[in-house]
Amino acid sequence: MSLSNRHLLGLEGVPKEDIQLILDTATTFREVLERPIKKVPTLQGKTIVNLFYENSTRTRISFELAQKRLSADTVNFSTSTSSTKKGETFKDTVRNIEAMKVDMIVVRHESAGVPKYLTKISNANIVNAGDGLHEHPTQGLLDMYSIREKTGTLEGLRVCIVGDVGHSRVALSNIFGLITMGAKVSVCGPSTMMPMGIENFGVKIYNNIDKAIAENDVLNVLRIQLERKAGQTIPSTREYHNYFGITSERIEKNNKNILILHPGPINRGVEITSEVADGPYQVILDQVTNGVAVRMAVLYLLGTMH
Amino acid sequence: MQIVLKGTTLLDPQQKLNHKADLLIVDGIINKVGNLSKDDYRHSTVYEFEDKYCAPGFFDMHVHLREPGREDKETILTGSNAAAAGGFTGIACMPNTNPAIESAETVRFIKEKSAPHLVEVFPIGAATHERKGEALSPMNELFEAGAVAFSDDGTAIKTASILRLCMEYAKMFDAPIIEHCEDPSMADGSMNEGFTSTTLGMLAIPSIAEDLIVMRDIMVAEYIKGKVHIAHISTKNAVELVRQAKKKGINITAEAAPHHFTLTEEAVREYDTNFKMNPPLRTKEDVDAIIEGLKDGTIDCIATDHAPHSSEEKEMEFIYAPNGIIGLETALGLAITELVEKKHLSLNQLIEKFAINPRKILNIPVPQIKEGEEANLTIFDPKEKWSVDVSKFKSKSKNSPFDKMELTGKASAVVNRGKLYFEDKFVNI
Ligand SMILES: [Zn+2]
Numbered sequence: 176m177s178l179s180n181r182h183l184l185g186l187e188g189v190p191k192e193d194i195q196l197i198l199d200t201a202t203t204f205r206e207v208l209e210r211p212i213k214k215v216p217t218l219q220g221k222t223i224v225n226l227f228y229e230n231s232t233r234t235r236i237s238f239e240l241a242q243k244r245l246s247a248d249t250v251n252f253s254t255s256t257s258s259t260k261k262g263e264t265f266k267d268t269v270r271n272i273e274a275m276k277v278d279m280i281v282v283r284h285e286s287a288g289v290p291k292y293l294t295k296i297s298n299a300n301i302v303n304a305g306d307g308l309h310e311h312p313t314q315g316l317l318d319m320y321s322i323r324e325k326t327g328t329l330e331g332l333r334v335c336i337v338g339d340v341g342h343s344r345v346a347l348s349n350i351f352g353l354i355t356m357g358a359k360v361s362v363c364g365p366s367t368m369m370p371m372g373i374e375n376f377g378v379k380i381y382n383n384i385d386k387a388i389a390e391n392d393v394l395n396v397l398r399i400q401l402e403r404k405a406g407q408t409i410p411s412t413r414e415y416h417n418y419f420g421i422t423s424e425r426i427e428k429n430n431k432n433i434l435i436l437h438p439g440p441i442n443r444g445v446e447i448t449s450e451v452a453d454g455p456y457q458v459i460l461d462q463v464t465n466g467v468a469v470r471m472a473v474l475y476l477l478g479t480m481h
Numbered sequence: 482m483q484i485v486l487k488g489t490t491l492l493d494p495q496q497k498l499n500h501k502a503d504l505l506i507v508d509g510i511i512n513k514v515g516n517l518s519k520d521d522y523r524h525s526t527v528y529e530f531e532d533k534y535c536a537p538g539f540f541d542m543h544v545h546l547r548e549p550g551r552e553d554k555e556t557i558l559t560g561s562n563a564a565a566a567g568g569f570t571g572i573a574c575m576p577n578t579n580p581a582i583e584s585a586e587t588v589r590f591i592k593e594k595s596a597p598h599l600v601e602v603f604p605i606g607a608a609t610h611e612r613k614g615e616a617l618s619p620m621n622e623l624f625e626a627g628a629v630a631f632s633d634d635g636t637a638i639k640t641a642s643i644l645r646l647c648m649e650y651a652k653m654f655d656a657p658i659i660e661h662c663e664d665p666s667m668a669d670g671s672m673n674e675g676f677t678s679t680t681l682g683m684l685a686i687p688s689i690a691e692d693l694i695v696m697r698d699i700m701v702a703e704y705i706k707g708k709v710h711i712a713h714i715s716t717k718n719a720v721e722l723v724r725q726a727k728k729k730g731i732n733i734t735a736e737a738a739p740h741h742f743t744l745t746e747e748a749v750r751e752y753d754t755n756f757k758m759n760p761p762l763r764t765k766e767d768v769d770a771i772i773e774g775l776k777d778g779t780i781d782c783i784a785t786d787h788a789p790h791s792s793e794e795k796e797m798e799f800i801y802a803p804n805g806i807i808g809l810e811t812a813l814g815l816a817i818t819e820l821v822e823k824k825h826l827s828l829n830q831l832i833e834k835f836a837i838n839p840r841k842i843l844n845i846p847v848p849q850i851k852e853g854e855e856a857n858l859t860i861f862d863p864k865e866k867w868s869v870d871v872s873k874f875k876s877k878s879k880n881s882p883f884d885k886m887e888l889t890g891k892a893s894a895v896v897n898r899g900k901l902y903f904e905d906k907f908v909n910i
Binding site for chain 2 (some may be wrong): 185187264265268284285286288289291292304307308309310330341344347370371373375
């Protein structure tokens with residue numbers, strides 16, 4: 176069994192069999208992570224570059240750990256400013272890296288489309304670790320993995336993505352992946368946070384969090400990004416919390432069987448209370464562990480394709 | 482010096498010309514239209530243009546030459562060469578150079594620099610000082626030096642009050658204010674807003690950012706009886722607004738760029754920065770509305786918004802890449818392929834959009850195919866099939882999304898200012 180594409184640019188258009196294969200492979204690696212020696216020689220001799228143009232310690236560490244567990248050689252190239260602003264074009268940077276004979280590039284960038292562009296200027300396998308407001312496919316995969324781990328299946332499951340859907344790459348990857356796997360996907364948040372045409376994906380839109388909790392099996396709660404332009408879309412974090420925050424009261428009132436996910440980092444007291452973030456309904460730390468296993472699966476499947 | 486243009490069909494809607502006739506041109510002046518004698522042929526250099534059409538020289542009223550300031554992208558000379566290759570004998574250039582076109586010296590510099598060339602260049606002056614939208618530019622002085630219109634292109638004139646003053650002031654010499662219609666408060670994005678931008682994960686520019694300013698400009702023009710020209714119209718609503726404004730008798734004109742009647746936002750899916758321009762590519766509905774507007778005369782002319790950028794700049798990440806594409810060498814082919822071949826426009830209408838209306842908007846005399854007139858002509862073949870090859874472009878920049886595209890319709894030659902451009906060469910005639 177192997178994947179149908181030698182890059183992972185997003186979950187849009189990725190066939191069900193591929194997602195299934197990644198999730199199943201991740202299950203095997205998840206077991207490896209429980210062993211005393213958490214390392215397998217699968218990608219020995221492969222060189223992977225983590226090209227991070229945006230600060231994201233968590234995602235980078237997760238990828239790096241996955242690479243080390245697979246015995247790959249890894250190099251980090253991190254910068255918070257675009258190389259363009261430093262006088263070297265992105266293309267030149269990539270050509271330089273390419274000249275060092277790398278097998279795989281994991282890329283995070285604030286511009287959508289950069290991973291796709293990379294496939295045109297590099298021969299390496301490209302893994303998207305987040306591009307602009309577009310996709311973050313490994314996050315989508317680890318979310319699906321974490322849900323499946325708890326529920327056994329994604330088919331027919333009702334999953335609601337809560338928060339700033341318009342400024343989230345996590346949301347899109349979840350929507351694409353979950354729909355492919357047969358889940359019923361909805362979104363919930365203030366209407367200012369819903370991007371144009373989101374309903375065309377076939378997702379239901381909630382503006383009422385109680386209803387969203389009551390009518391779903393899973394909530395994937397997004398981080399409220401106040402740093403970005405997104406800050407303008409709500410009057411205050413207090414008002415957001417009052418109307419859309421996930422609290423124990425809301426869960427207990429509406430649906431005690433709900434499963435809560437959060438991609439992190441958490442704004443405690445804004446999109447979710449500490450009580451919920453640390454409570455019995457959530458799998459937030461499992462997601463972090465699963466993230467390593469899922470990334471191992473992706474890197475392994477891509478790295479051993481040819 | 483005398484030449485004969487042989488075998489062409491003359492096409493000039495102003496004089497209702499539509500017949501085959503040879504032209505004798507002596508020292509750049511049309512000496513005979515048809516009825517040439519054997520001696521005329523014998524004493525002339527004869528150029529064969531069998532099955533081709535000869536029209537008044539084409540004019541592109543929206544070109545960004547990068548001189549002065551960014552001669553690495555385009556110069557007055559390379560831009561003019563590209564214009565000639567694309568079938569244009571005249572162009573108007575936008576003021577967003579460095580320095581901007583806002584002094585008589587800069588206007589004269591451009592006019593003098595372009596004087597020896599076949600292609601006439603008409604500068605468009607900045608409407609406001611440094612195109613900042615705060616104070617009027619010295620419009621009268623610019624006009625006297627040779628500016629034909631005023632614009633803050635790149636952006637709309639910042640406020641309604643300054644726009645009003647610009648329009649009022651320009652009325653004194655009947656020059657239009659050319660507006661790049663976009664409300665900047667809504668324009669923080671890299672493509673058209675809609676389901677496609679949502680799918681691609683990009684901040685986007687809604688079509689109403691354009692509509693709002695078109696509406697504002699129409700109302701200001703109506704209120705003070707000013708003259709406004711809408712540059713690169715790209716939305717369905719904007720076309721309808723202009724249509725209604727014309728019905729009310731408001732002094733408004735509009736242009737459309739070939740990419741806006743050829744491509745939709747779907748083209749952005751590959752994140753190729755050669756599909757990034759401002760206004761952005763819109764939807765199929767908008768494209769259809771633009772074609773409809775061209776058909777019914779709501780949109781007066783076709784202008785390229787030729788915007789050269791170096792490959793280093795264009796090969797950036799999508800959100801950082803500069804807006805704009807070059808268009809001089811593909812405009813005619815795209816217009817014939819998309820509009821004439823598909824029966825939206827007749828060849829006569831095409832000539833109105835390419836040669837007659839842009840000059841009328843700018844109060845530039847329209848060339849006539851008549852004995853005694855200066856020969857200012859475009860000879861083109863509406864049936865010639867060709868494949869776009871940017872590496873052969875005369876433009877210094879290569880940022881075209883149309884590379885490798887198969888087109889129908891191509892300029893064969895242009896004549897103006899006593900020169901002929903034919904088969905890649907300029908000849909004094
Ligand atoms: Zn413009």
